[in-house]
Amino acid sequence: MTPPTDFATLLQRLLSSHVEFILIGGVAGNVHGSARATYDIDVLYRRSSDNLARLVEALGPLEPYPRGAPPGLPFTFDVDTLRRGLNFTLTTSSGDIDLLGEVTGGGMYDDLLTASEEVPLFGLSCRCATLEALIRMKRAAGRPKDFEALAELEAIREERRRE
Amino acid sequence: MVVLNHRHMVATVSTGASRTDPVPWAGIAGWYTGDMVPEPVALDPDPVIEAYKRDVDRTLLRENLKLSPEERLVKLQDFVRFAADLREAGRRARG
Numbered sequence: 001m002t003p004p005t006d007f008a009t010l011l012q013r014l015l016s017s018h019v020e021f022i023l024i025g026g027v028a029g030n031v032h033g034s035a036r037a038t039y040d041i042d043v044l045y046r047r048s049s050d051n052l053a054r055l056v057e058a059l060g061p062l063e064p065y066p067r068g069a070p071p072g073l074p075f076t077f078d079v080d081t082l083r084r085g086l087n088f089t090l091t092t093s094s095g096d097i098d099l100l101g102e103v104t105g106g107g108m109y110d111d112l113l114t115a116s117e118e119v120p121l122f123g124l125s126c127r128c129a130t131l132e133a134l135i136r137m138k139r140a141a142g143r144p145k146d147f148e149a150l151a152e153l154e155a156i157r158e159e160r161r162r163e
Numbered sequence: 164m165v166v167l168n169h170r171h172m173v174a175t176v177s178t179g180a181s182r183t184d185p186v187p188w189a190g191i192a193g194w195y196t197g198d199m200v201p202e203p204v205a206l207d208p209d210p211v212i213e214a215y216k217r218d219v220d221r222t223l224l225r226e227n228l229k230l231s232p233e234e235r236l237v238k239l240q241d242f243v244r245f246a247a248d249l250r251e252a253g254r255r256a257r258g
Contacts, residue, residue: 003247004243004244004246004247005243006240007236007239007240007243008236008240027236027239030235030236030238030239031232031235031236032232033224033227033228033230033235034224034227035220035223035224035227037239037242037243037246038239039243039246119232120231120232120233121232121233121236122233128232139209147211147212147215148215148218150212150215151212151213151215151216151218151219152216152219152224154212154216155216155219155221155224156224156228159221159224159225159228160228163228
């Protein structure tokens with residue numbers, strides 16, 4: 001059984017290894033005040049060779065494996081694997097993490113960089129997509145399952161403006 | 164009849180067209196591109212999302228907004244662990 005995702009451990013490992021990434025998705029929504037439960041971490045990572053190596057260094061010890069895939073696949077979490085793919089939905093010994101090279105409505109890491117901000121988390125500074133960027137991504141995804149989340153993010157924006 | 168329709172169309176739509184528009188109907192609020200494919204229309208506010216927004220628990224959001232980002236994540240972590248405990252308890256109960 002997959003353990004519950006340990007958000008602190010995963011983020012601390014990424015940050016301590018100086019991985020260039022932007023926190024997006026449900027956890028980023030929670031950072032901005034969302035009350036919706038989410039069970040994995042979504043990160044938009046930079047596709048440079050150095051950064052892929054840092055990703056492997058950070059997450060390799062947690063034995064990442066494709067989520068939902070049958071056991072026994074010849075999957076090796078290394079730079080070559082990351083270079084050959086783009087978006088990876090993984091499970092690790094510290095829970096589930098999605099590594100995204102590109103995301104609808106946000107583009108790639110460098111595209112989203114200007115729409116992100118540094119947020120203090122667990123004694124470290126984590127780059128997180130802005131509330132506006134999260135709204136834009138949810139809108140671009142246009143999936144019915146995201147309507148509730150989008151409504152909540154827009155409500156957060158309204159509440160912030162009211163403060 | 165065809166000529167009449169054509170003239171009628173031009174007269175109707177040309178109010179929004181500039182003199183530089185290549186075709187007389189190009190000024191219809193950008194509805195038509197050169198290959199006549201309608202562009203997506205962004206509704207702001209989106210009435211569907213506005214409808215969903217009525218069900219958002221704003222008291223919960225206001226409480227969350229009083230917390231620091233880290234406190235919000237710790238709260239999420241506590242919930243995720245609690246949900247995992249519940250799942251495990253349910254699994255055991257089913258044998």
